[in-house]
Amino acid sequence: MQINGAKFLTSAATASQFLKPEKPMIAICGKSNSGKSTLINMLANQKRLAKTSAAPGRTRLVNYFDFGAFLLADLPGYGYAAVSRAEKEKWAKTLDAFFAKKEEIAHVFLLSDIRRDPSQDDLQMLTFLNFHTIPFTVIATKCDKLSRMNRIERMRAVANAFGLGADNVLAVSGQTGEGKEALLQKISEILENGAE
């Protein structure tokens, strides 16, 4: 699968602004700073399509991108401690409202830093996706930060912590582009399944 000319579409701050997708939509979720925006830029072959930031908690809106055959929705990162309780509740509501329209979501990529064990928020997200039977894949990000040996060990640990087989976790690096082919392959499969 080739990606050419991915474009930013629009942002939504509240449920009333959510886009009604006219093609398959893949949602990208994960903790703040887990590498969601960086992954989108890697897939788009563009450096600044999605805004990335060393300061966590920056993507506060649902940002939609048109990738030609499909849409990507970059969701606000959860679990960032330094935001106010009111803001956290607002995020939780936005996420709930987003996933309530589950028939509009072809698949979810749940991103988690390969070096860290999943947080309570990640596990809650996993439970939520399972409960609502929304198909998802866990993506272990920032794999460039580890040696090959450590990577294998961490992939097992991440899969285990999520209660998944190691085959259900993809390792990627938004920095080096490792894992990009496998991810594009996964997206092709998602689109093919949706077309059946």
Ligand SMILES: Nc1nc2c(ncn2[C@@H]2O[C@H](COP(=O)(O)OP(=O)(O)OP(=O)(O)O)[C@@H](O)[C@H]2O)c(=O)[nH]1
């Ligand atoms: N080395 C390395 N750094 C990465 C990778 N992906 C993301 N980063 C860095 O991690 C930080 C956060 O990346 P973002 O892509 O902004 O993370 P995010 O999940 O979109 O964060 P929020 O929008 O705050 O939820 C940035 O400093 C990135 O440069 C990766 O694959 N390798």
Ligand SMILES: [Mg+2]
């Ligand atoms: Mg982001």
